[in-house]
Amino acid sequence: MRRVGLVLTLLVVFAVSVAAFPTPPGYDEYVQEVVFGTEFGVKASVMTTWDKTLRWYLEGASWDQREAVVGTLEWLDTYAVNLSIVEVSTKAAADLVVYVCPQGAYPDRAYISETGADGFTLLWTQGPRITRASVWLNSAMTAQRAQRVVREELFQALGFCGDSSKARISITSKVDVSVQEYQKLDQLVLILAYAPARPAVCTRKDFLAFSELIFANAKVRGE
Secondary structure, three states: OHHHHHHHHHHHHHHHHOOOOOOOOOHHHHHHHHHOOOOOOOOOOOOOEOOEEEEEEEEOOOHHHHHHHHHHHHHHHHHOOOEEEEEOOOHHHOOEEEEEEOHHHOOOHHHOOOOOOOEEEEEEEEOOEEEEEEEEEEOOOOHHHHHHHHHHHHHHOOOOOOOEOOOOOOOOEOOOOOOOOOOHHHHHHHHHHOOOOOOOOOOHHHHHHHHHHHHHHHHHHHO
């Protein structure tokens, strides 16, 4: 109940802060690019998310790198109400495996299309469900660089695969890559994508309609 209460409170705060708008500025474009897009330009017809439980395993990380991954997943778990993110002790039991290693040692390196990348996320899906994910983090990254890359890649591992070419203030932004923290649009999409009341199968039109309904209800609560 604490997490549900937190989400309702956040939705009220978001709605009050944009009281003149049915949806926050830039929200529709963000949803199109980040939720229903990919880094390769392919548009998804339905939203893809995990259902109920995400079991994760970390391989090859130093103590500091582990702290960064654990802290990020704990933050994501707080806002993704309809999802439980739990660490498991073996790779075989994991749905999401996070590898911290040189690019040449990443098991799924054949899928990496960007040279010079410091992170990569690969998802396997079945309809609207994510069934498996693999994340690579470059072990040679500086601590400052890793702050953004860890947050961006783990955010993508929850189904938000696209980069935003328009939203300047977002962990997914291609406009301002100096952003190190999750921003309002990132938080809001995460909350709504994993809200208990969201329809199980969502096209972009469905998700925007659901979002507008939540914003309207939150606005009434906040006024």
